[in-house]
Amino acid sequence: MTSSIVMSDCLLGTPCRYDGGAKPVCSKACLRLASRLNTIPICPEMMGGLSCPRPPAERSGDRVLTCEGGDVTDAYTEGARRSLEFAREADAGLAILKSKSPSCGSGCIYDGTFSGVLVPGDGVCTELFRQEGLTVVDEKLVEWCEPTVEHPVAIVLGSGLGALAQRVKVVRRIPYTDIDGFPVEAIPVDGHRFEALVGTIDDVPVVVYPGRIHMYQGYSALEVTSLVRHAHRLGCRSIMLSCASGSVRGVAPGTVGLITDQINLTGQNPLASAEGVAAAELDVPFVPMAGAYSAYLCELARAAAHDAGVDIAEGTYAGLLGPTYETAAEIRALANIEADYVGMSTVCEAIMARALGMQVLGLTLVTNHAGRADNNHAEVLAAADAAAQATQNIALGVLRLLGTAQAE
Numbered sequence: 001m002t003s004s005i006v007m008s009d010c011l012l013g014t015p016c017r018y019d020g021g022a023k024p025v026c027s028k029a030c031l032r033l034a035s036r037l038n039t040i041p042i043c044p045e046m047m048g049g050l051s052c053p054r055p056p057a058e059r060s061g062d063r064v065l066t067c068e069g070g071d072v073t074d075a076y077t078e079g080a081r082r083s084l085e086f087a088r089e090a091d092a093g094l095a096i097l098k099s100k101s102p103s104c105g106s107g108c109i110y111d112g113t114f115s116g117v118l119v120p121g122d123g124v125c126t127e128l129f130r131q132e133g134l135t136v137v138d139e140k141l142v143e144w145c146e147p148t149v150e151h152p153v154a155i156v157l158g159s160g161l162g163a164l165a166q167r168v169k170v171v172r173r174i175p176y177t178d179i180d181g182f183p184v185e186a187i188p189v190d191g192h193r194f195e196a197l198v199g200t201i202d203d204v205p206v207v208v209y210p211g212r213i214h215m216y217q218g219y220s221a222l223e224v225t226s227l228v229r230h231a232h233r234l235g236c237r238s239i240m241l242s243c244a245s246g247s248v249r250g251v252a253p254g255t256v257g258l259i260t261d262q263i264n265l266t267g268q269n270p271l272a273s274a275e276g277v278a279a280a281e282l283d284v285p286f287v288p289m290a291g292a293y294s295a296y297l298c299e300l301a302r303a304a305a306h307d308a309g310v311d312i313a314e315g316t317y318a319g320l321l322g323p324t325y326e327t328a329a330e331i332r333a334l335a336n337i338e339a340d341y342v343g344m345s346t347v348c349e350a351i352m353a354r355a356l357g358m359q360v361l362g363l364t365l366v367t368n369h370a371g372r373a374d375n376n377h378a379e380v381l382a383a384a385d386a387a388a389q390a391t392q393n394i395a396l397g398v399l400r401l402l403g404t405a406q407a408e
């Protein structure tokens with residue numbers, strides 16, 4: 001069965017706004033996303049018993065007041081509660097809610113003075129949804145992430161995922177040696193060709209990087225992240241990073257892991273130099289890494305896995321320098337700091353992508369139990385091949401859900 005989401009009804013074109021729909025806010029990107037998932041429309045204000053049209057309202061402290069001074073807090077609270085019931089009944093993990101609204105807004109809302117000033121904060125419904133563990137994003141993020149030829153999705157393919165490159169309808173090939181900052185002497189392994197493929201997968205614009213270099217080969221953090229900067233320069237706003245990893249805390253080999261957070265234990269950081277800061281187009285290098293893996297893309301990956309019938313394990317990826325595999329003591333230490341997967345890539349790429357403002361999705365193919373004496377590269381590659389199809393199905397599902405404006 002198709003996965004469910006909830007969405008603000010006004011984003012679907014329903015005239016439920018306070019002004020009765022005099023200012024339509026329907027989002028075409030949201031309409032397209034809604035058509036690809038089982039979408040439950042909600043209007044918390046109407047569900048709280050408010051009329052349409054109604055006086056505008058804004059949050060003021062812990063109350064919600066209309067511009068006429070009426071206190072509508074109870075209606076907003078009831079509407080949020082009923083909306084949550086709808087979300088729970090549909091088993092929805094993702095809510096796409098209209099920005100700035102005192103009920104649906106996320107991240108910033110009007111300040112209660114009815115003067116158009118925005119302040120950090122959530123609407124009443126968003127606040128409740130977040131307390132209950134739902135992911136809430138607004139229509140602007142959906143629009144921003146929708147791939148176009150100008151803004152394709154970047155995909156970096158790790159061990160075992162090379163076959164996805166064969167799905168690309170290629171319009172242009174870019175040798176990695178033409179990529180600024182990529183080391184010209186680098187030689188691909190495992191039959192990869194070091195050339196970026198610009199084109200489409202199932203009509204969705206993509207740039208696929210089939211293979212990467214690693215710091216354990218002697219390359220710098222800045223060099224290994226040159227592909228990310230290239231993708232950003234090509235206009236990519238979202239990037240899928242895929243990799244193989246070892247299991248730290250019991251996830252079975254052959255499982256597809258959804259990376260929800262990371263621990264950078266490489267001792268390197270691509271932003272730890274003036275050159276890196278400049279390459280990331282930053283003034284200062286202090287990039288917040290909390291939430292580095294896009295909650296929105298994670299929800300699309302969960303939906304894609306559900307729809308493909310693939311079980312995924314979610315967890316934290318620890319990046320080590322390598323190239324040696326981990327000792328048993330190192331794996332115990334990693335388990336103690338709550339890492340689920342361990343590998344030798346991805347973390348610096350995620351840092352660079354985050355610094356560049358990209359939405360990051362991390363998929364890892366769990367190839368072995370880490371920390372065992374018989375860990376070897378052949379085992380990793382064999383397991384990666386065996387489970388590659390499931391990972392590819394999730395990646396393809398995410399692309400399908402992201403969709404494209406230009407396919408219509």
Ligand code: SF4
Binds near residue numbers: 009017046101103
């Ligand atoms: S409460 Fe939410 S869904 Fe209803 S009109 Fe306001 S922003 Fe739209």
